Amino acid sequence: MTGKMTIALDAMGGDAGPEMVLPGAQLASIRHPDLKFLLFGNQARLLPLLEKHPRLRGRSEVRHCEIAVAMEDKPSQALRRGRGKSSMWLAIEAVKTGEAQGVVSAGNTGALMAMARFVLKTIPGIGRPAIAAIWPTLRGESVVLDVGATIGADARQLVEFALMGEAMVRSLMGLDRPTVGLLNIGVEEVKGLEQVKEAGRLLRDLGLPLEYKGFIEGDDIGKGTVDVVVTEGFTGNIALKTAEGTAKQLSTYLRLALNRTTLSRIGALLATGALRRCASAWIRASTMAVCSWD
């Protein structure tokens, strides 16, 4: 991210609401001194919190909204109730009007996807949105998409996800030629679902400006074999949650094992700290909506 940029922030989003979102924005404002923020949310809750974050306050403008989308709202409910007046909707609309160059919400993912699609549409030539996860790997971080926006994607949609994911890694991580892999159950061309094999042929033959590396398997994600992992939303969502579950499971095993003997407790202080940092990389594995920002 370079130059002046304004981020529209759904300040009410997420399980913890503004008490979590504003400290996050404060961190972002320290790391990216050029950023400006439009904070959408309940003024009576936001203004006292801003007092505690003077750095953020100096770079923000509060836009009062009466309504916040609830975490348990269905996308259709959220669209009906929140249309034109919720913090989420208005934050998205700020991108459409050009006031902001990007929108961030930690709120209801289904509602965010539905509203973004409704207000911003997809990039021309892209049929369906994707949700991208930033996945911690042994080499750093990879982007995995789709993790749940488009259930049952076909070959063409998988190719579109490859293009979006590649663009995202180039912009966010600053890589010149990110590598792209297609998640499959084997690296051979004869294996897998028909739409995945067809997407593999398209990625190989269409001459797209992509560093396509072929099929990868589930254990390649954590190895960081490629920078962009392309998959259909159902499988991607299950892979993400299975990995989160495994990380929590191992950290529980370790805690139990280390609590058993007195001597182990010396190690436990060190080891659980280390593992907590690893596991929380997982729990953080934040999902981001890839939509149009043109």
Add this chain to the structure above:
Amino acid sequence: MTGKMTIALDAMGGDAGPEMVLPGAQLASIRHPDLKFLLFGNQARLLPLLEKHPRLRGRSEVRHCEIAVAMEDKPSQALRRGRGKSSMWLAIEAVKTGEAQGVVSAGNTGALMAMARFVLKTIPGIGRPAIAAIWPTLRGESVVLDVGATIGADARQLVEFALMGEAMVRSLMGLDRPTVGLLNIGVEEVKGLEQVKEAGRLLRDLGLPLEYKGFIEGDDIGKGTVDVVVTEGFTGNIALKTAEGTAKQLSTYLRLALNRTTLSRIGALLATGALRRCASAWIRASTMAVCSWD
């Protein structure tokens, strides 16, 4: 397993061949003193190894075979080359002739599936085979199927997997009423792939003798929310390999973190031992073919 039982063993199967398989059979013969073994493989390799495992030798009969299926053979190649004379084929055939009540191979999974299907067929009413993984959980172990035999299973096949998985857990783990869950991207009935939602309706409405608990998500597998996790083979394979990859990834993180300071090395000895035991539970997560044994 109770009473006298004979197991047909493909003694040549697996990356390490008889040097790994025979010590495994020796262990099984200690845990299950009633078991007998038919060892199919190259006599010149098996007999010297049996000398080292007298307990196994007393309970085994060697059947010489000239051919072993290679790990890299395609199922069709294996069927052509190994038909009627490979250790894998003849071990499977021993179940068909009634000489053995079960067959075990650590060899080429695709070939095992194809041969078992060809020789033994599926149970009447079951359309397609499944591969079941024994998955370590916080509550013990669950069975997850299918992890790669039937790609793109439909609703009816998912219901069949539920029945096979439930029978497997009752027989292997001795549970009276194992619980069954269907892997999905949310617990609500409106979410997911059409065939998964339809399988959910069938499992709920057909009145099958199953303790069906509804949809579960990826992170429920490691929690042990249900005893039998039903999924289609593509997603199941990717979930399994992603979990294995995450387990290895966390154990690498931990080792790196603990090697950093001298003080940490005290903890490292204890902690990596604990984590190695956890991670190896994963790497062991053995896959078993569920085929007909009637």
